[in-house]
Amino acid sequence: MITVTTKDSSKNSTTKNGTDTGGGDVRLSGISKTYGSFTAVQPLDLTVPQGSFFALLGASGCGKTTTLRMIAGLEEPSSGTVSLGEQDVTNLPPYRRPVNTVFQSYALFPHLDIFENVAFGLRRRGIKSVKKQVGDMLDLVQLGEQARKKPHQLSGGQQQRVAVARALINSPKVLLLDEPLGALDLKLRRQMQLELKRIQTEVGITFVHVTHDQEEAMTMADTVAVMNAGRVEQLGSPADLYENPRSTFVANFLGTSNLIEAEVDTRNGDEIVLRAGGGKLVLPVARCSAPTTTGGKVLVGVRPEKISLTHADEAGEIPAGRNRITGTIADSSFIGVSTQYVIDSPVCPEFEVYAQNIDRDARLVPGAEVVLHWNPAHTFGLDAAQSLLAGTVDSAGVETVGPDEGAAA
């Protein structure tokens, strides 16, 4: 899995700016979609603040695209309402909604050239002189030279930009992006992520972006809603989701988490002391989303990059007050900037640790006895009633969560 670096918290402020006006928010109230006996989207309440870059993140089949299509009007909700600002658009056909979509496969009109593709929306609204506007828009996406080419003559990245231009030129209240970068190769995808972010900042339109790529969601969005099995598991800024996951699905789907089953021992002010395999771990109360009755089970989580590795011979030098676990190095792989270790520990068979390659300890090789230790403030607590593997690569998208698990949304 890809390592995710913690984002700075400056993104939170951009979200807040839009919230105050509330005039162009996208509001979904109790919206759901069922196909026969299959429920694609569970009743869902969601507000996308005006001007924000909002990502719906989840594995395929989690209902994120269906949610997007209900906003666009391409799918009729089975229940609930969709509002744009003050206007209830639930029963409006797509051609009456001030919303435009960038489709997954772009859906450019093959019989029209780039200019006419981009001008399509303007012409349908009866605007006669489109030349200047289309020219400006093509310049914004750096395709001014290609105006008279047909879509099939352009590369994937260029087609993608045409699709964005064709939607943006209508100055929609909301721009919907359905996996817009899915068909591009990795390098181009990176480039387009920045490009889309730049355009969004420039035009200030609300973007709702559907993706299964957690890194893409984190790079671009102000707010991410993680979806699983038709419901929103958790919603928040990328940094918040990463640091404080409230379900095992989020903990595993966004980056990697080490999860340890532990038993509540005592509660000590705003800290909980837990027992795990003979050792004691400390968890801040504020970072625990599970009920903590003495003797109850809690899943303790910690991100791999928060952990320090010390050889067992020097265990005495570890400062007091840190959570510690002992184990044996099972595997290590050198990545360049960091080394990734897999530790075999009595409390967790495959504990992952990412260590920056600052001063490499030559003794840390497979087979070595080590002590893992971390600042208790980096520990988070999850309800033990859920699957440890939810949201991991093997189970992504198919894991259904228990009803009492308190999907935080």
Place this chain on the structure above:
Amino acid sequence: MSTVTDAPPLAPAPAPKERPPRKRRRLTPYWLLLPGILWLLVFFALPMVYQASTSVQTGSLEDGYQVTWHFATYWDAVADYWPQFLRSIVYAGAATVLCLVLGYPLAYLIAFRAGRWRNLILVLVIAPFFTSFLIRTLAWKTILADSGPVVGALNSLHVLDVTSWLGITAGDRVLATPLAVICGLTYNFLPFMILPLYTSLERIDGRLHEAAGDLYARPFTTFRKVTFPLSMPGVVSGTLLTFIPASGDYVNADLLGSTDTRMVGNVIQTQFLRILDYPTAAALSFVLMAGILAVVTLYIRKSGTEDLV
């Protein structure tokens, strides 16, 4: 198989190995073409040459025919039979337009709305082919019979007054009028219109409709600006597949028409099989072919299909 590719071969080794298959590959297209070429040669090119020579021969059945480069046969054929030529073009044209008007909605329905009924409807479209062309056309004689329910209904609805005024029916009859011939042509060639239309409509990505709707196009505008332009290849091949055989057809005019509705196909048939004037029959065939080629070329130029993907 895998053993060859697994080991990294030495640089010069694969070069001689590759050469023979490459040569064979270059010849493959020609081998594939061969049966078709032979077929065309024997059953199209040779008869064409034979007919071309027939068309410039003179003589009589008793004395035999000789090639005398008598091109006047062409001029006489056109001068004598231009009304039949004109009728062929008009009837075939009318039938083609009717086929398009009737076939397009059905093809659209099959392609976009039929769901699980799609294959069944497609089978129904070609189902008439399981009966002989002749029998199907004869059936229309019964359908359009003077005392039949169709003519009765058309009469009481005063439709026949309108068609009489247009000159395509006469009095209370439909049989033995141009309308009957056009109906027969339309009926017989409808599947040739529907199938290519369906094929080109079916290829249209449904997301283009969604995209058009998303970009403020109402359903009808979506049809006008996206669906119809993208179905043009089907429209062109459908109209050609209908118009070309319809303009050479003689069975419908023979069974459903009268002496006043004779098409050029009927003339050719009579010249070949009854009057036995082979040069005139051959000349008429070539004029018909040239006429169709001219019309088709003009049509393709006009519709500009080469611009489509």
